[in-house]
Amino acid sequence: MPNRAQMRYLAAESLAGFRRRKLTTGVTILIMASALLVLAALTLVTLNLGAVLESARGGLDLRVYLRDDVPAEQLAELRPRLLAIPGVDEVAWIDSEAALAEFRRQLGDDAPLLDLLDRNPLPSSYHVTFTAGARDPQSVRAIRDEVARWAEVSEILFNQDWVEALELWTFRFQMASLVVGLLVFLAAIFVISNTVKLTIASSSRIIQIQKLVGATNAFIRTPFLCEGMIQGLLAGILAMTLLLVCGRLLGASLGGMVFFTAAQTAGFVAFCVLLGLIGSWAAMRKYLTLRSDI
Amino acid sequence: MATRRPDRPAAAAGAPPDSRTIISFHHVDLQYDDQKALADVTFSVTNGEFVCVTGPSGAGKSSILRLIAMDAFPTRGQVIVRGMPASRMNRSRIPELRREIGFVFQDFRLLEDRSVEANIAFAQLVVGQPHRLIMQNVTRVLTQVGLYDKRHRLPCQLSGGEQQRVAIARAMVNSPKILLADEPTGNLDPATAQEIIDLLFRVNDAGTCVFFSTHDHEIVKTFGQRVLVVEGGRLRSDERRRAVDRTASLADHMYRAPAGAAAGAAGSARREPAHA
Numbered sequence: 001m002p003n004r005a006q007m008r009y010l011a012a013e014s015l016a017g018f019r020r021r022k023l024t025t026g027v028t029i030l031i032m033a034s035a036l037l038v039l040a041a042l043t044l045v046t047l048n049l050g051a052v053l054e055s056a057r058g059g060l061d062l063r064v065y066l067r068d069d070v071p072a073e074q075l076a077e078l079r080p081r082l083l084a085i086p087g088v089d090e091v092a093w094i095d096s097e098a099a100l101a102e103f104r105r106q107l108g109d110d111a112p113l114l115d116l117l118d119r120n121p122l123p124s125s126y127h128v129t130f131t132a133g134a135r136d137p138q139s140v141r142a143i144r145d146e147v148a149r150w151a152e153v154s155e156i157l158f159n160q161d162w163v164e165a166l167e168l169w170t171f172r173f174q175m176a177s178l179v180v181g182l183l184v185f186l187a188a189i190f191v192i193s194n195t196v197k198l199t200i201a202s203s204s205r206i207i208q209i210q211k212l213v214g215a216t217n218a219f220i221r222t223p224f225l226c227e228g229m230i231q232g233l234l235a236g237i238l239a240m241t242l243l244l245v246c247g248r249l250l251g252a253s254l255g256g257m258v259f260f261t262a263a264q265t266a267g268f269v270a271f272c273v274l275l276g277l278i279g280s281w282a283a284m285r286k287y288l289t290l291r292s293d294i
Numbered sequence: 295m296a297t298r299r300p301d302r303p304a305a306a307a308g309a310p311p312d313s314r315t316i317i318s319f320h321h322v323d324l325q326y327d328d329q330k331a332l333a334d335v336t337f338s339v340t341n342g343e344f345v346c347v348t349g350p351s352g353a354g355k356s357s358i359l360r361l362i363a364m365d366a367f368p369t370r371g372q373v374i375v376r377g378m379p380a381s382r383m384n385r386s387r388i389p390e391l392r393r394e395i396g397f398v399f400q401d402f403r404l405l406e407d408r409s410v411e412a413n414i415a416f417a418q419l420v421v422g423q424p425h426r427l428i429m430q431n432v433t434r435v436l437t438q439v440g441l442y443d444k445r446h447r448l449p450c451q452l453s454g455g456e457q458q459r460v461a462i463a464r465a466m467v468n469s470p471k472i473l474l475a476d477e478p479t480g481n482l483d484p485a486t487a488q489e490i491i492d493l494l495f496r497v498n499d500a501g502t503c504v505f506f507s508t509h510d511h512e513i514v515k516t517f518g519q520r521v522l523v524v525e526g527g528r529l530r531s532d533e534r535r536r537a538v539d540r541t542a543s544l545a546d547h548m549y550r551a552p553a554g555a556a557a558g559a560a561g562s563a564r565r566e567p568a569h570a
Contacts, residue, residue: 003425213392214390215420
């Protein structure tokens with residue numbers, strides 16, 4: 001554990017790179033922030049797509065149309081059977097008269113056309129909604145297939161197509177984000193690693209002397225690790241600030257856009273710090289050994 | 295250039311001949327990538343000795359120093375320093391060993407952007423001395439080397455001899471048991487070289503083993519108490535002299551005495567083969 005004098009020294013040396021190589025360090029932070037901005041933006045879009053998908057899944061339901069030649073008592077018995085299916089949340093009865101009234105309301109000025117019909121063409125139905133855990137196309141499709149086999153059921157309406165398309169595109173976007181994110185991750189490590197290598201190269205004399213007088217590897221490495229972490233921290237803060245500004249500007253036109261929570265923002269910045277740590281560690285693995293080049 | 299540690303220690307070979315042995319080489323080979331630096335080198339050094347290792351450039355002097363500092367490891371044979379065998383040396387323990395060794399180089403290796411005081415304090419800082427002790431120790435060694443008044447100067451504001459004295463002060467501030475001096479007078483004029491040698495003798499008088507590498511025959515003839523001659527990576531001779539005139543003037547030897555007389559002066563001190 002370093003003593004106070006060593007802590008002061010390590011703190012000063014961690015910041016020395018920023019003082020001695022303002023331009024290089026500044027450019028590194030800018031490049032890294034740009035890469036991280038891309039990463040953060042992709043994450044944000046993924047988050048928003050997730051929110052849209054979740055909202056769409058909330059609208060997943062089944063319309064179970066019933067045969068009109070089945071007695072009303074028998075149709076009434078279907079409700080507890082539907083409710084007994086795992087994943088079913090609510091079952092609402094819509095009789096044929098209510099359906100016709102609703103249809104008439106939807107037709108508006110054209111409603112008198114319905115008077116031309118000699119009987120109500122609309123069947124009674126059950127409107128089935130699902131619990132949050134069952135709101136995915138696969139589960140709902142399984143329930144639909146089961147209910148479709150019941151003798152009392154004439155037809156089932158299932159609005160799964162666009163949800164499935166949305167899911168597919170969300171998945172594709174997530175995969176693309178993952179690949180781009182991985183590239184950005186490697187690029188950020190590469191940039192930090194090279195900056196720290198520059199610092200190591202320009203500090204070769206002091207490193208050599210540290211080795212000669214018996215400094216441990218941990219003591220020699222600490223300022224470089226801290227420098228990488230500080231660069232990661234600053235780049236992360238810069239990227240988040242830029243994203244926040246862009247989010248605010250776009251927010252007006254994209255109403256209801258989801259932004260990172262405080263915890264997610266802190267997590268992202270912590271990730272950037274980790275990135276800086278990995279980058280500087282990678283630089284030192286190659287360039288720092290116990291050899292003092294006597 | 296990487297060196298390979300031997301698979302196993304060179305047996306009992308490395309057994310110290312004397313409990314006061316501080317450095318022991320036993321049939322040591324050192325091979326760099328494609329070049330043999332040392333071959334079958336055997337010698338031992340006891341506490342408090344002043345040893346000159348000499349030979350032409352490329353003979354292997356610096357390789358011996360590197361092995362002592364465990365900056366390189368023998369490809370064959372055994373090196374034991376302060377009881378620590380190189381073959382069993384864990385890398386994490388190397389800093390511990392180096393805290394017992396001081397280093398002085400021909401090119402001083404000072405931090406140019408730090409004052410004399412800060413250069414010396416740095417050696418104490420990295421080994422974790424508390425601030426209060428650092429200042430005490432720095433003051434002590436700066437007084438010993440006669441540079442206390444110049445403690446706030448930068449190295450570039452000092453002469454070569456003064457810079458070398460700072461380097462010696464830095465090497466001594468952690469109170470090492472061994473001082474490795476690699477051509478410490480190589481960049482200095484004879485008078486300044488004499489001052490540095492005097493300083494090294496004082497360090498030696500205080501009980502530190504001094505291992506002094508030089509290719510300068512005059513220095514060896516004038517001051518060598520024990521002389522290891524290395525040529526082509528082999529130890530050609532290991533001689534001790536019973537007494538050396540420490541008041542002898544290096545400048546006299548170099549500029550005034552005829553060549554034969556210089557040899558005679560060196561020979562006037564009784565020589566005998568080393569027993570180590």
